[in-house]
Amino acid sequence: MPSSPVPSSIARLRGKGGRYHHGNLRGALIVAAAGLLETEGEAGLTLRALADRAGVSRAAPYRHFADKEALLATLAGEGFRVLDREMERAAAMETTAPGRLRAMARAYVAFAQRYHRMFRLMFAGAADPEGRGSGQLRRRLSDAVAGMGSATDGMTAMTAWSLIHGLAALALDSPVVAEAARAPNVDGVVDLLIGGIG
Amino acid sequence: MPSSPVPSSIARLRGKGGRYHHGNLRGALIVAAAGLLETEGEAGLTLRALADRAGVSRAAPYRHFADKEALLATLAGEGFRVLDREMERAAAMETTAPGRLRAMARAYVAFAQRYHRMFRLMFAGAADPEGRGSGQLRRRLSDAVAGMGSATDGMTAMTAWSLIHGLAALALDSPVVAEAARAPNVDGVVDLLIGGIG
DNA sequence: GCATGATGTTGACATCATCTACATCCAAGT
DNA sequence: ACTTGGATGTAGATGATGTCAACATCATGC
Known part of the structure; x- marks a missing residue:
């Protein structure tokens, strides 16, 4: 048993049948970004909204893109x-x-x-x-x-x-x-x- | 004597011979914005930097522009x-x-x-x-x-x-x-x- | 089985735009 | 002169955002 309890968000994911690992987060982020860009405008294209839409934490995108600019470039x-x-x-x-x-x-x-x-x-x-x-x-x-x-x-x-x-x-x-x-x-x-x- | 003491920034301005009122803040902001845009890029074009460059508080620009977008449009x-x-x-x-x-x-x-x-x-x-x-x-x-x-x-x-x-x-x-x-x-x-x- | 790197999570920070309440100045009436 | 009201500026707080460091979890090859 780890010193800290299982985070609630993970429990929530498990409860919904989700997985800790996304599978293809990088691709999902690009798709989500394209969608957000057209529906909400560039101002609405935020890393948080992106992460939410992909069902992932706010820092997760940094495993696939150095920063926001790199994501936009891709x-x-x-x-x-x-x-x-x-x-x-x-x-x-x-x-x-x-x-x-x-x-x-x-x-x-x-x-x-x-x-x-x-x-x-x-x-x-x-x-x-x-x-x-x-x-x-x-x-x-x-x-x-x-x-x-x-x-x-x-x-x-x-x-x-x-x-x-x-x-x-x-x-x-x-x-x-x-x-x-x-x-x-x-x-x-x-x-x-x-x-x-x- | 007002209930609160004179803010330090104003005292500083007075000490430097500055005035409480700027005189032509609107114009100064536009000039400062044009300068910042070319030297620092659009990312560096922040209301704070603008206000600093004009020697004025951060909220002052809102007396002349509804928001940042309005300033950029102008x-x-x-x-x-x-x-x-x-x-x-x-x-x-x-x-x-x-x-x-x-x-x-x-x-x-x-x-x-x-x-x-x-x-x-x-x-x-x-x-x-x-x-x-x-x-x-x-x-x-x-x-x-x-x-x-x-x-x-x-x-x-x-x-x-x-x-x-x-x-x-x-x-x-x-x-x-x-x-x-x-x-x-x-x-x-x-x-x-x-x-x-x- | 079990180490290990890849992938996600959490919590914290600094910066930013923006709002509210207040202070100061200027100019017009009186 | 004195007051008074509008224009201009200030301080402080708030919520959103990008980013980071420390930790947790998973998947894979040995």
């Missing part, structure tokens, strides 16, 4: 992975190079609007740990642009990315830009650039 | 005003319409890099109180675009703003884009769009 990295997948899927359904670029732009903007807090987090400056996120995005867009016109160099790809990202970002703040970011209009915006390339 | 509004002024000045030195658009783009990107934390704050979602900031920006860019080609409607202006904003924002995160955002290269990026317009 979360942002996850966001980049999802965005990349959605762009890939959107492009796969198109047959022409300009069609692919337009589809990727629509997916980018749609992602920003559906998960707008996540989108903000991703570009808030906390680099994701593997640094992979934005690099992979850039490469995917570069490839799409490269398959287009003749005079398509790196600068052209940066221009395309800037245009798409700016449209997605500004649409979150300005209702006027949001109108230009509606799916049918995105094509028109991208076409202005395509005209400049070809 | 600060962001100030940022918009500065950015607008810099764009205006940059455009005034140019004689042609494309030249003005290019100059404004360079000013926009330069502002984002010089005051990158302020730039992030401005587009972090906390709308500035008068809502004037981003609207004025949009109008100025719309005017610049309107003075250009034949087929320049609202959509064109949104496209221009998106391109410029995206370039400025991405350059803060990605070294690759930062290269495309160096002053000489900004012109090239904008020209890609101008080619699409004309």
Whole structure:
């Protein structure tokens, strides 16, 4: 028998059939964080709320993340992975190079609007740990642009990315830009650039 | 004689020739906030540090701002005003319409890099109180675009703003884009769009 | 069986935003 | 001059939060 009695919270867990060890706390924390971020906003994304939602003590997350910032960075990295997948899927359904670029732009903007807090987090400056996120995005867009016109160099790809990202970002703040970011209009915006390339 | 003795901090102020009333605390807080934001980062931008820097108690800022968010919103509004002024000045030195658009783009990107934390704050979602900031920006860019080609409607202006904003924002995160955002290269990026317009 | 590292828990701390009650100053009436 | 009321500032407390150190529990290989 240990010198101190079994803590009440553990007894409670046992009573509910819970286990002392969570099993996959790291993953559960990321999922809970994504959920909290969208429902409660970044202010509501607190380590305590996270731990509660995962049914775990307040200090437990520190076994998996050095600090809150590390958790947010990982979360942002996850966001980049999802965005990349959605762009890939959107492009796969198109047959022409300009069609692919337009589809990727629509997916980018749609992602920003559906998960707008996540989108903000991703570009808030906390680099994701593997640094992979934005690099992979850039490469995917570069490839799409490269398959287009003749005079398509790196600068052209940066221009395309800037245009798409700016449209997605500004649409979150300005209702006027949001109108230009509606799916049918995105094509028109991208076409202005395509005209400049070809 | 009041029931409680004169607080030590006031005595200290008196001793240093300070006054009980600050004079222009509201303005001093905004200046201090702008300074702290750039030197310490958003995490270091705390009401305590602000009050200390202004030589005033911790609760004093609440006489001028409802809460921290209101202060940040005002600060962001100030940022918009500065950015607008810099764009205006940059455009005034140019004689042609494309030249003005290019100059404004360079000013926009330069502002984002010089005051990158302020730039992030401005587009972090906390709308500035008068809502004037981003609207004025949009109008100025719309005017610049309107003075250009034949087929320049609202959509064109949104496209221009998106391109410029995206370039400025991405350059803060990605070294690759930062290269495309160096002053000489900004012109090239904008020209890609101008080619699409004309 | 049993040591040992990984995983969770508890309790405490410092910092922060914010509130309440009070003090001080300034300016307008009188 | 004197008072009086509103604007401005202060002190102290409160609750929430991120983080840490010491301890408990589990799972796994020897």
